[in-house]
Amino acid sequence: MSSRQLFRRRGGSLGGLRVLPSRGAAAPTGSVPVAGRRPVVVLRSVSKTYETGEVEVHALRRVSLTVEAGDFVAIMGASGSGKSTMMNIIGCLDVPTRGHYWLEGVDVRNLEESDLSRIRNRKIGFVFQNYNLIPRTTAVANVELALAYAGVKSKERHTRAMAALCQVGLEDRSHHLPSEMSGGQQQRVAIARALVTAPALILADEPTGNLDTASSNEVMAIFSRLNAEGRTVVIITHEQDIASFARRVVRLRDGQIYEDSRIVPVHSETRMEQREAPADAAPASGNLGGGST
Amino acid sequence: MNVFDNLRVAIGGISSNKLRSVLTTLGVLIGVSAVIILVAVGTGSSQAVESRINQLGTNTLTVFNTGRFGRGAFSSGTQTQLASLTIADVNALDNPNNAPDVKSVSPVVSTSETATYGANTYTATVEGSTASYLGAEDYTVQAGSAISSQDVTSHAQVVDIGSDVASNLFTTGENPLGATIMIGSTNFEVIGVLASKGTSGLTNQDSIAIAPYTAVEDHLTGYSQSFSELIVQGMSASTLNLAEAEVENILAAQNDTTVADLPFEVLNQATLLSTVQSTSSTFTVLLGAVAAISLLVGGIGVMNIMLVTVTERTHEIGIRKAIGAPKSAILTQFLFEAVLLSLIGGTAGVAIGVVGTRFKIAGVQPVIAPYSIVLAFGVSIAVGVFFGFYPANRAASLRPIDALRYE
Numbered sequence: 300m301s302s303r304q305l306f307r308r309r310g311g312s313l314g315g316l317r318v319l320p321s322r323g324a325a326a327p328t329g330s331v332p333v334a335g336r337r338p339v340v341v342l343r344s345v346s347k348t349y350e351t352g353e354v355e356v357h358a359l360r361r362v363s364l365t366v367e368a369g370d371f372v373a374i375m376g377a378s379g380s381g382k383s384t385m386m387n388i389i390g391c392l393d394v395p396t397r398g399h400y401w402l403e404g405v406d407v408r409n410l411e412e413s414d415l416s417r418i419r420n421r422k423i424g425f426v427f428q429n430y431n432l433i434p435r436t437t438a439v440a441n442v443e444l445a446l447a448y449a450g451v452k453s454k455e456r457h458t459r460a461m462a463a464l465c466q467v468g469l470e471d472r473s474h475h476l477p478s479e480m481s482g483g484q485q486q487r488v489a490i491a492r493a494l495v496t497a498p499a500l501i502l503a504d505e506p507t508g509n510l511d512t513a514s515s516n517e518v519m520a521i522f523s524r525l526n527a528e529g530r531t532v533v534i535i536t537h538e539q540d541i542a543s544f545a546r547r548v549v550r551l552r553d554g555q556i557y558e559d560s561r562i563v564p565v566h567s568e569t570r571m572e573q574r575e576a577p578a579d580a581a582p583a584s585g586n587l588g589g590g591s592t
Numbered sequence: 593m594n595v596f597d598n599l600r601v602a603i604g605g606i607s608s609n610k611l612r613s614v615l616t617t618l619g620v621l622i623g624v625s626a627v628i629i630l631v632a633v634g635t636g637s638s639q640a641v642e643s644r645i646n647q648l649g650t651n652t653l654t655v656f657n658t659g660r661f662g663r664g665a666f667s668s669g670t671q672t673q674l675a676s677l678t679i680a681d682v683n684a685l686d687n688p689n690n691a692p693d694v695k696s697v698s699p700v701v702s703t704s705e706t707a708t709y710g711a712n713t714y715t716a717t718v719e720g721s722t723a724s725y726l727g728a729e730d731y732t733v734q735a736g737s738a739i740s741s742q743d744v745t746s747h748a749q750v751v752d753i754g755s756d757v758a759s760n761l762f763t764t765g766e767n768p769l770g771a772t773i774m775i776g777s778t779n780f781e782v783i784g785v786l787a788s789k790g791t792s793g794l795t796n797q798d799s800i801a802i803a804p805y806t807a808v809e810d811h812l813t814g815y816s817q818s819f820s821e822l823i824v825q826g827m828s829a830s831t832l833n834l835a836e837a838e839v840e841n842i843l844a845a846q847n848d849t850t851v852a853d854l855p856f857e858v859l860n861q862a863t864l865l866s867t868v869q870s871t872s873s874t875f876t877v878l879l880g881a882v883a884a885i886s887l888l889v890g891g892i893g894v895m896n897i898m899l900v901t902v903t904e905r906t907h908e909i910g911i912r913k914a915i916g917a918p919k920s921a922i923l924t925q926f927l928f929e930a931v932l933l934s935l936i937g938g939t940a941g942v943a944i945g946v947v948g949t950r951f952k953i954a955g956v957q958p959v960i961a962p963y964s965i966v967l968a969f970g971v972s973i974a975v976g977v978f979f980g981f982y983p984a985n986r987a988a989s990l991r992p993i994d995a996l997r998y999e
Contacts, residue, residue: 420916431911
């Protein structure tokens, strides 16, 4: 696949940012990295506190988590468990109140907003529940936008955006507006936009929350394929079905990780069979990664 | 994001709500066209006034009696009498040795008389003067000849009539030249018809009959040893101030007084012109300032609509920030949109302003001042930047998670 080469191209190093001096020292105690894999996300004793009036809300309490390159992690939890806060912190949309967060070795805690936006652009690809495409803008233009903010030239931008749309099977819809596409198609455009910058991490927040089963399967199949190609994927979800596509499931409750297990991921082909027998959608398969709590 | 990307996004934003954008640009449009039209009206009226003053002749001085006592009034104990402009004064001034910068001196006796030809009557200003008067007052003879020095010395009853006098006394096709008209109760022969000069302020310069002052004194005003005014023509406009000083000194000497106590007023047309010019430029600035206020109001309209746009597109801003738009990119995007709005208004305003100045406004033919176009256009862009900055900065400063959560 020739287009893969394009996506492998990295956005270049983030000049001027503080880089963790030694990865070994950074590895948090709770989480054991898979041998030979470099960590993409390292959270160490991260807490997040919101002050709503008089009351302090502890959304995250001393959470430590390591996500290695090439992993497929599902972060699960009920509403109020802190998974959205976790997503915001991992996605550099928010900064932790206490603790450290290294994204590819870069400590993001004390970064300025301008550096954070650069990190979001180069290292993270977002997929949201409500697609979050720019309205009145064609699919290809939406995908190009991420490259435009990275300063990629117009011609290269278009080539890369078309290749990304090709990856999600929407090359023939490139000039459709979001309003002219189904939810599943919009979400696939959003995935194309997330992967076009060849980020270190694809971060999806309830990506199938607004989709029907068929579209959900399509979208999850794309995530599975991207992961099989070596991309690191983190999905926030509350659906067991969706989490079963991942290799590792992290469960949150009351702002803390209470379960962290490795599973054998379901493939989209087998998933359809499981739909027939909805008894148990999570074939637990031992705890390879080791729990952090 | 380069200029084209920003432009495309800005056009998309503006065209997504066409009516609102049109109404917003209307504010700037009215401001810009008002600046151009009102400055053009100001420029047009000042040019009109200047050209009228130029018609009076810019290198002439007018000496007239102020009605003060003169000629040794009280101190000498002689009988007090009003100072008067006499033929002796004229001869003293019309002397190249004493007054090298004076070209000619034309004494004027002036009266208003009814002219009659056949059954037609017309009331005209009768100016009795010398041959140099026509040149000094910038009159040209359209047909026939001007009064000559010979006519003055011979007290000839000849007259040059203005175009209005000619058209009112004579029917079309009738040749006034050689005709004898009655002015007051005296017959004068028409020897010339003057070209039209139009009105100067309240005076109709074409309702005039110019005859030798000797004949006017003989038959109309009576011999009073005094002229109503002297028209002094300077050698050139640049030496008019020298001529003025010479005239004042000679008249002071003639009347045994000082320049400060001179019982005559010497009016310098150049001084008058500069006074009028400064007055009219103040007038133009004032008009421009009023119009600039409407441009300012238009700018506030742009700001208002940009604030609405930012609120409406908060979620979009959140998306852009999440996928890595730096603060500067959001700032530029909304600034582009604001400037584009005011630029469209500015361009349309210039077009309407240029078209609008083709019509007469309040009796004045507007004259477009090129600087006003550049200024109005430039200010409209500046207004876009200035009033667009606050909303754009507000958009750029939004926190991505807050903006994303906003629906």
